[in-house]
Amino acid sequence: MRYRFTLPRCVVGGLAAFVTAAGLLATPATAAPAPTAPAPEAAAQPAAASGPRPAPRAGTPTVPEEHAARQTRPLSPDRFQPLDAPRRTLRLAAQACDPADFATGSGAELVAAVRAASTGCVNTLFGVSGATARDIFREDRMVAVAKAFAGTAAAYPGDNSTSARQLVLFLRAGYYVQFNHPEDVGSYGPALASATRRGLDVFFANRHSRDVSSGNGDILAEAVVLTDSADQQARYLRVYRRILSGYNSSYDAIPGMLGAVNSVHTPLWRGNWNPAYVRAVAADPAVLDSLFRFALRHRGMLGGERSYLVSNAGMTLTRHVEHPALRATVRPYVRALLKASRITGRTAPLWVAVASQAEYYDKERCSWYGVCGLRAKLLKAALPVSHPCDATHTVRAQALTAEQLAATCADVQGQEPYFRSVVKSEGPIPGQYASTLDLVVFASRTDYQTYAGTIFGIDTNNGGMTLVGDPSDPANKPLAIMYQKEQDNGFTARIWNLNHEYTHYLDAREDMKGDFGQQISVPTVWWIEGIAEYVSYSYRGLSYPQAIAEAGKHTYRLSTLFQNTYGNSDVTRTYAWGYLAARYMLERHPEDVADVLAHFRTGDYRGGYAVYTDRIGTAYDADFDAWLTDCAAGACERPAA
Numbered sequence: 316m317r318y319r320f321t322l323p324r325c326v327v328g329g330l331a332a333f334v335t336a337a338g339l340l341a342t343p344a345t346a347a348p349a350p351t352a353p354a355p356e357a358a359a360q361p362a363a364a365s366g367p368r369p370a371p372r373a374g375t376p377t378v379p380e381e382h383a384a385r386q387t388r389p390l391s392p393d394r395f396q397p398l399d400a401p402r403r404t405l406r407l408a409a410q411a412c413d414p415a416d417f418a419t420g421s422g423a424e425l426v427a428a429v430r431a432a433s434t435g436c437v438n439t440l441f442g443v444s445g446a447t448a449r450d451i452f453r454e455d456r457m458v459a460v461a462k463a464f465a466g467t468a469a470a471y472p473g474d475n476s477t478s479a480r481q482l483v484l485f486l487r488a489g490y491y492v493q494f495n496h497p498e499d500v501g502s503y504g505p506a507l508a509s510a511t512r513r514g515l516d517v518f519f520a521n522r523h524s525r526d527v528s529s530g531n532g533d534i535l536a537e538a539v540v541l542t543d544s545a546d547q548q549a550r551y552l553r554v555y556r557r558i559l560s561g562y563n564s565s566y567d568a569i570p571g572m573l574g575a576v577n578s579v580h581t582p583l584w585r586g587n588w589n590p591a592y593v594r595a596v597a598a599d600p601a602v603l604d605s606l607f608r609f610a611l612r613h614r615g616m617l618g619g620e621r622s623y624l625v626s627n628a629g630m631t632l633t634r635h636v637e638h639p640a641l642r643a644t645v646r647p648y649v650r651a652l653l654k655a656s657r658i659t660g661r662t663a664p665l666w667v668a669v670a671s672q673a674e675y676y677d678k679e680r681c682s683w684y685g686v687c688g689l690r691a692k693l694l695k696a697a698l699p700v701s702h703p704c705d706a707t708h709t710v711r712a713q714a715l716t717a718e719q720l721a722a723t724c725a726d727v728q729g730q731e732p733y734f735r736s737v738v739k740s741e742g743p744i745p746g747q748y749a750s751t752l753d754l755v756v757f758a759s760r761t762d763y764q765t766y767a768g769t770i771f772g773i774d775t776n777n778g779g780m781t782l783v784g785d786p787s788d789p790a791n792k793p794l795a796i797m798y799q800k801e802q803d804n805g806f807t808a809r810i811w812n813l814n815h816e817y818t819h820y821l822d823a824r825e826d827m828k829g830d831f832g833q834q835i836s837v838p839t840v841w842w843i844e845g846i847a848e849y850v851s852y853s854y855r856g857l858s859y860p861q862a863i864a865e866a867g868k869h870t871y872r873l874s875t876l877f878q879n880t881y882g883n884s885d886v887t888r889t890y891a892w893g894y895l896a897a898r899y900m901l902e903r904h905p906e907d908v909a910d911v912l913a914h915f916r917t918g919d920y921r922g923g924y925a926v927y928t929d930r931i932g933t934a935y936d937a938d939f940d941a942w943l944t945d946c947a948a949g950a951c952e953r954p955a956a
Contacts, residue, residue, distance in 0.1 A: 412436035414443050417485075418450035422459025429460060429485045430478040437481050440488040442882075448499040452489040454507050460485050461510035465517050473523035474530030483537040486511060490544035511545045519554050525561070532571020536578040548586035549595035555579040556605045559628070562613075567621065577624060580631045587634055597640040606632035607648040610665060611655060618661035618761065626668040626765075633672035646680065649673050653684055658696050664765045667693065671769040690770055697766040698755065704728065707751045714758040714799075719808035723754065726807040727817050733854050734818060737901065738846070739909060740825040744916055747786035749824045754817075755796045756810055763798035771796055779812040781819040785830050795820055805857065814851035822846055828918035837924035840879040842911070844889050845897030852894070856954045862891040867947030873899065873939035877927045898951070899935075899942050907931060 417428055417440065429437060443451060464482040471479055493500040518524055518538050523531060539558070542551045558579050566572040583602065586592035596602060610628040617625050629652050636645040652669045656662035670686040681687035700712040704724030715723065734740070743750060755771075757763040764775045771794065773780050779797040795816040799809045806813045822843065827834045834843070852859045865887060876896040879888060900908050907926060914923030945951075 412439050414440055414447055414451060418447055422456060425456055426460055426463040426482075429481050430463075432481055434480055434484055437484045437488065440485065441491050443492060444496045445499055448492050448496055449501060452492050452500050454501065454503050457486065457489045457503070457507050458510045460489075461507060461514050464514035465510065468514055468518035468521060471518060471521045471523050471534075473526040473528060475534060479518075480534045480537055483534065483541050486514075487537065487541050487544045490541075508545065508547075511541070512547060512550065515542060515545075515547065515551070519551070525557075527561075527565050527569065527572055529569050529571045532569055532573075532575045535575040536571065539575065539578040540581050543582035543585050546589055546591075548582040548589055548592040551582065552595060552599065552602045555583060556602050559605045559609050562609070562624070573621065573624070577627060580627045583631045584634060587637060593638050593640070596635065597638070600641065600644045603632055603635060603641070603644055603648065607652070610652055614655060614662060614665065617656070617664055622664050622761070626664040629665045630668040630672055633669045634676065636673065637676040642677070646677070646683075649677075650684060653686070658692065664761070667765050667769055693766055693770050697757065697762065697770070708754065709751070710754045710756060712756040712758075713762060715756055715808060722807050723756070723810065723813070726813065727754065730814060730817055730850070730854050731821060734821045734850055735825070737850060737853070738822075738826055738912060739905075740912075743824050744786075744826075744828050747824065747828065748789050748791040749783055749786045749793050749820075752793050752795060752817075752820050754813075755794055756808075757796075757798040759801065760798050760811075763796070767796055779816050781816045781823075783820060783823040783831070786823075786828075787830075793820055793823075805855065812851070814854055815847045818847040818850040819843070825916075826912050827915045833918060833920065834915075835880070837920045838878045838880050839915075839920065839924070840881060840884060840889060841876045841893050841896045843893075844879075845893030845895075848890055848894035849897045849901065853954050858952045858954055859891070859894055861887075862894045863947055863951045865891045866895055866943040866951065869940060869943055872933070872936045874928075874931075874933045874936050877931075895943065895946065896939075899939055903938065903942065904931075904935065 412432065412435070416432075417425060420428070440451060460482055464479065464486065467477050467479050467482060471477065475481075489500075490503075493503055515538060524535055524538070525531075535558075539551075539554070542548060542554070558576055562576045566576065582592075583606070586596075606628045610625050610632065613621075613625050613628075616622055632645065632652070633649050635641045636649060649669055649672075653666060653673070656666035656669070658666050658670075670684065670689055673684045674681050674686045674689045677684070681689075686692070697713055698711045700710070700715060700720070702710045702712070702715075702720045702724075704710060705728070708724060708727060710720055710723055712720065735742075755767075757766065763779075767773055767775050767780075771782065773782070773796065779795070781793070781795045783793045784791045797810050797812060797816055800806075800811050801809075803809060804811060823834070826846075827839075827843075848859065848862075871888065871892055873896060876888070876892055879893065879896075881889070884892075911923045911926045914920070914926065942950075
């Protein structure tokens, strides 16, 4: 993944999670895919829920590894993900769905359309705006769906056979879109608030909302996030406590139930911006005790697959120390959790999560907690190795051996001339400050998710990240932040996505002038991620099985891939199809690539975009389709030259 600058997050320092929340994070980033196959996997696909809130602190989320292969972008909904503040979800695969289908007809017809739609279809509604947003989500239509949810909740059977999830997801989408585009949707008032509360009250009172099952888990999680979307956090403190106290080992084999438990961190985190919530917690701080007891009781899970549940509990609890009325209650809990964990080792995820919040929200007490100068403490503890490869490359590592350090240096030093031979670069773009690179390597994905967010202010729900910063700043110091995998993964020293991340750095230094915002000011993702994948595989002399399999599906036209953005593309379209587009253009039309890059290298992104959108347009679509047939038949089994 490539981040050209550290963007302010919608949240705080790092709620680890499988579920995350609702709020929104538009992350302009290029992501290094997370771990799974030989191909880099992307950061998690953000989700949406209520609306964005002020972002007090950069943060880093964590999610179970099986949910990590996704891309980071503007939040949208459907399943949970790390909690960086409440942001949330893994977007379901895109479904054929027209938002206009929800924009006409009576309230009853709207309800019928929502019930009949797939959750993936309803999920697309988080992205609407303008007149369409008003036609779909104006208050009277939201009220109709909220009333339908209340009726459905009364007879809720513990699964989605009555389409309860679609109704809740629609309401979440409405609140999200209205928060972000109030001028389009119009205002929401007491009628909707009352109808939504009624639906949630009935749902949580239904005994099946307590079922420990996959059928209930996903819907329960959505309903909990809806309490936040509707700013009703104060009303459901007992529900959140019930969910936290109800967790036991029977949940562990049910991802939906784990997601439901983690979902409470959305309202408990974001509620801190709601004065009514803060007053309610001050009047009855039992929920803070629930968070403390959860973190303390389940410390044994730290370092394992469900570690995020514990670190999120500690982080969410500590977040409340911001409020003077709550400090007398929160401070002893925070100190106790810090004493019950350590800066390194198995309990580090809890210590770092708690310490990062304590230092930020209660800075005047940092010495009492023992967290003053936290970033320096973490750098010393987590990255003790500093090894200069040469005058421009330095490896900062947690546990690389001397042999691994030497191999890593040799790998990237050899990749640089190879990259230049592919893109026909004559060297760095003049006048840019991006001549050095620190390659940061954590010992594991867990360590990456534990430390990187607090140290570097990044999202860690991905397979690595490159920060090229502001090339116009003489003090600019690019970073490529990665981690080692336990098993051999085809990369030198088992450093996941090493060559993908290093290509991002080289591409930013030699092909794309300016900062990340400039580079994605037009759709350039086909090139940014495509060239990173292309060079990573071809430099290592490997074929790309996933891309070859995708080629046989003929899913996309080249002209469609030219329009790739981080908002409209899933992981497969971004990485595998980006590779195919870049490889095709380099093999069949190198002169056009040279023309595009000539524009990019001067910062003329509009001009470069015009080459492949206006001049080429659809002209290569038929040839690309034929090339895909050859690729799938074996031509791409040979590594790219």
